[in-house]
Amino acid sequence: MEGGAYGAGKAGGAFDPYTLVRQPHTILRVVSWVFSIVVFGSIVNEGYLNSPDEAEEGKEFCIYNRNPNACSYGVTVGVLAFLTCLLYLALDVYFPQISSVKDRKKAVLSDIGVSAFWAFLWFVGFCFLANQWQVSKPKDNPLNEGTDAARAAITFSFFSIFTWSLTAALAVRRFKDLTFQEEYNTLFPTSAQL
Numbered sequence: 001m002e003g004g005a006y007g008a009g010k011a012g013g014a015f016d017p018y019t020l021v022r023q024p025h026t027i028l029r030v031v032s033w034v035f036s037i038v039v040f041g042s043i044v045n046e047g048y049l050n051s052p053d054e055a056e057e058g059k060e061f062c063i064y065n066r067n068p069n070a071c072s073y074g075v076t077v078g079v080l081a082f083l084t085c086l087l088y089l090a091l092d093v094y095f096p097q098i099s100s101v102k103d104r105k106k107a108v109l110s111d112i113g114v115s116a117f118w119a120f121l122w123f124v125g126f127c128f129l130a131n132q133w134q135v136s137k138p139k140d141n142p143l144n145e146g147t148d149a150a151r152a153a154i155t156f157s158f159f160s161i162f163t164w165s166l167t168a169a170l171a172v173r174r175f176k177d178l179t180f181q182e183e184y185n186t187l188f189p190t191s192a193q194l
Helices: 003-008 015-023 024-044 068-097 101-134 145-186
Strands: 048-050 058-060
Touching: 015 024, 024 048, 024 068, 024 101, 024 145, 068 101, 068 145, 101 145
Parallel strands: none
Antiparallel strands: 048 058
């Protein structure tokens, strides 16, 4: 075994982008980042339609059953997931520089909690958008404008459930590795310094 708690022996070393890009949690985070862009981009670009009724001319409505909460939820979750991915990508870059085992544990525990929370939010978003799309009335959108974008937002919300869940599972594995390494160093302090 290499010395240090889960790479802490290498803390302070040079930044290696090749190693960062090859890590599964980094790949999943980038995929989640792209999915969040697709969701909020689809809704922002084509999720709002002009009213076909002459009485309501000039008004926009959400393509999901004229429910503004559906579009707002999709955009909000997408934008916040986008920012969260950027934050944790920055943490992934900084993680090898953290030498304190307690700080590493805190970082990994926050990753577990945040990833599980986002998996839940994407599940709620998928159910909400799919339900509102299912009960949408064809007369609200006679030309089928934006239907592909609405379906893309629903589809990528579904995919995001799995990417965030896998990210949480990988963080749990990282936490177990970190805890094992800490216990190993406690039991065999001389071998950790070789």
